[in-house]
Amino acid sequence: MKGAHKFSKKGGKGNPTISTASLPDIVFMLLFFFMVTTVMREVDLKVVIVQPEATEVEKLDKKGLVDYIYIGSPSESDKFGTSSRIQLNDQFARVQDVGPFIEAKRAERDEAEVPLLTTSLKVDRETKMGIVTEVKQELRKVQALKLSYSTRERLN
Amino acid sequence: MASKNPPEINASSMADIAFLLLVFFLVTTTMDTDLGLMRKLPPPLPPQVEKPPPIKDRNVFVVLANANDQLLVEGELMDVKDLKEAAKEFIENPMNNETLPEKKPVQVDFFGEVMVSKQVISLQNDNGTSYDLYIQVQNELAAAYNELRNELAMDKFGVSYDKLVDDKQKAKVKAIRSIFPQRISEAEPKDVGGN
Incomplete structure (x- = not known):
């Protein structure tokens, strides 16, 4: 099957997979940025x-x-x-x-x-x-x- | 005995968890900084207080705002956008005009003896005046003071007044403030002129 072939590691054409191991680190970095630069919303406005x-x-x-x-x-x-x-x-x-x-x-x-x-x-x-x-x-x-x-x- | 290579923990869901946290913080927090016009209210009057000495008419700049959001400045109808210039001329009194405020000599650091005008701006609004107009008037009056202070600071120190404030040059800021002290007095509100 063509689709399954695309994701298999041992693909014949040998497309190297991109490592996503650093993705959590990047997201955590963003998270900390937002935690530091923002403040909690004070109240719900009525x-x-x-x-x-x-x-x-x-x-x-x-x-x-x-x-x-x-x-x-x-x-x-x-x-x-x-x-x-x-x-x-x-x-x-x-x-x-x-x-x-x-x-x-x-x-x-x-x-x-x-x-x-x-x-x-x-x-x-x-x-x-x-x-x-x-x-x-x-x-x-x-x-x-x-x-x-x-x-x-x-x-x- | 524990095995030599412990099984690796799958960390692929770490990104999802972090994204979840990120979204949570994006939603619950705000980034905007609060801006506003800073004012100081007068302390409450003690019950038995002697009347303050009357201020001469020429020293008072009367601004009245009515329920229809019209301005009466020194007895004349005026648009908000002209208020700044009028207030500036009143505060500074460059020509020592008889009808504009008196001046008295004051010793000021950096400047020596300066003629400081005895100006007071009196602001009175109706209960029906809109908050928007009130803020515009406050803003224009503050702008008049700030422009005069800026001009003076540029003349004397070669930098703007805002810059002096930012640089925490307290002595210079104080000197300029004592030449153009911000005196905006708000009268007790009146309820006239309908809704």
């Missing part, structure tokens, strides 16, 4: 967020010291309506939950790191400022004053 664009952006480094607050309209709008909602961790929250959320995040961390904590606001561009301002007032109350308005970079 709100739709299209970030606004800005030019004067700064990089938010030290991801371990950042807490995220998401504000946008729910992605399952037939279930949750279309008005803007706040998402903390994996669930919807009310404005008054923001303070306890920040306190809880602080309690998880080392005391020395608390002044370095930054809150990143990921807000949909269509959101009205009312809810954003309320969240900001809550943050002020719990002294979480370092803030980053998450944006995409606009390329000129």
